[in-house]
Amino acid sequence: MIKSVICDMDGVIYRGKQLIPGATDFVQRLLSTNTPFLFLTNNAEQTPLDLRLKLESLGIHGLTEENFITAAMATAMFLKAQKESATAYVIGGGGLMSELYKVGFSLSESNPDYVVVAKSTSFNFDQLKKAVRMIDAGAKFIGTNPDMIDPVEGGNEPAAGTILAAIAAATGKKPYIVGKPNALMMTLATRKLGTHPDNAVMIGDRMDTDIVGGMEAGMKTALVLSGVTTPEIMAHFPYKPDYVFNNVGEIDPQAL
Numbered sequence: 663m664i665k666s667v668i669c670d671m672d673g674v675i676y677r678g679k680q681l682i683p684g685a686t687d688f689v690q691r692l693l694s695t696n697t698p699f700l701f702l703t704n705n706a707e708q709t710p711l712d713l714r715l716k717l718e719s720l721g722i723h724g725l726t727e728e729n730f731i732t733a734a735m736a737t738a739m740f741l742k743a744q745k746e747s748a749t750a751y752v753i754g755g756g757g758l759m760s761e762l763y764k765v766g767f768s769l770s771e772s773n774p775d776y777v778v779v780a781k782s783t784s785f786n787f788d789q790l791k792k793a794v795r796m797i798d799a800g801a802k803f804i805g806t807n808p809d810m811i812d813p814v815e816g817g818n819e820p821a822a823g824t825i826l827a828a829i830a831a832a833t834g835k836k837p838y839i840v841g842k843p844n845a846l847m848m849t850l851a852t853r854k855l856g857t858h859p860d861n862a863v864m865i866g867d868r869m870d871t872d873i874v875g876g877m878e879a880g881m882k883t884a885l886v887l888s889g890v891t892t893p894e895i896m897a898h899f900p901y902k903p904d905y906v907f908n909n910v911g912e913i914d915p916q917a918l
C-alpha cells in the first residue's frame with residue numbers, strides 16, 4: 663500500500679529564504695512515485711498560492727495549490743464542521759479571511775459566533791478591545807496557531823500566540839487552537855488526502871509540534887535534523903520519532 667506524506671516546510675524544505683539540501687530531490691521523488699502528499703504549515707498569513715510561488719522561487723517546481731494545507735485552512739475546515747454559515751470577527755490577514763469566506767462564513771462585528779485570531783502585523787488596541795468585548799458577550803474564542811514568535815530577519819517578531827495571550831489575559835478565557843501541535847490539524851490533513859493515519863508519515867523538524875502532533879494523530883513520524891532540533895534536544899523529550907534523518911533528501915517515503 664502506498665504511503666502518504668504530510669510534511670512541514672520551515673526547517674524541512676527551507677530555512678528563511680534558503681533551500682535545504684536534498685529538498686528538491688525529495689519533492690521530485692514524491693511526484694515521480696505518485697506519493698499522495700501535503701505540505702503543512704502553521705503559517706496562517708500565506709495562501710497556498712503564496713506558498714507554491716515561494717517554493718518555485720527556490721527552484722521547486724511541479725506543485726499545485728492542492729499540495730498545501732495551512733493553519734488558516736485547517737481552522738476554516740474545523741469551524742465549518744462545527745457550525746454552517748456562522749459569523750466571525752477576524753484578527754489576521756487576508757489568507758485567513760479568504761479561507762473563512764470559502765467555507766461560507768461571513769465577517770461581522772455585531773455579536774459574532776466566533777472571534778478567530780491569527781498573526782496580524784496591523785493588530786491594534788481597537789481590535790483587542792472589540793475581541794475582548796465579543797468574547798465577554800459569548801463569542802467562541804479560536805486561534806489558528808499557538809506560535810508566540812516568528813524568527814525573521816533582524817530578530818523575533820510577535821506571532822499569533824502573543825495576540826491570543828493578550829485576549830486571554832483580558833477575558834480570562836483560553837482559546838481553542840487548531841494548528842500544530844493539535845493533532846486535529848494532522849487529522850484534517852490525512853482526511854484531505856483521503857488516507858488513514860496508519861498509512862501516513864509526518865515529517866518535521868520540531869519535536870514539540872510536528873512529532874508530537876503526528877504521533878497523537880496516529881501517524882508514523884520522521885524527524886529531520888535540518889531545522890531546530892539536534893540529537894541532544896531530541897533526547898530530552900519523553901517520546902521519540904519513528905525515524906530520524908539528517909534532511910529530507912535522505913527520505914524515500916515508500917521505503918519507510
Ligand SMILES: [Mg+2]
Pocket residue numbers: 670671672673674866867868889
Ligand atoms: Mg518546521
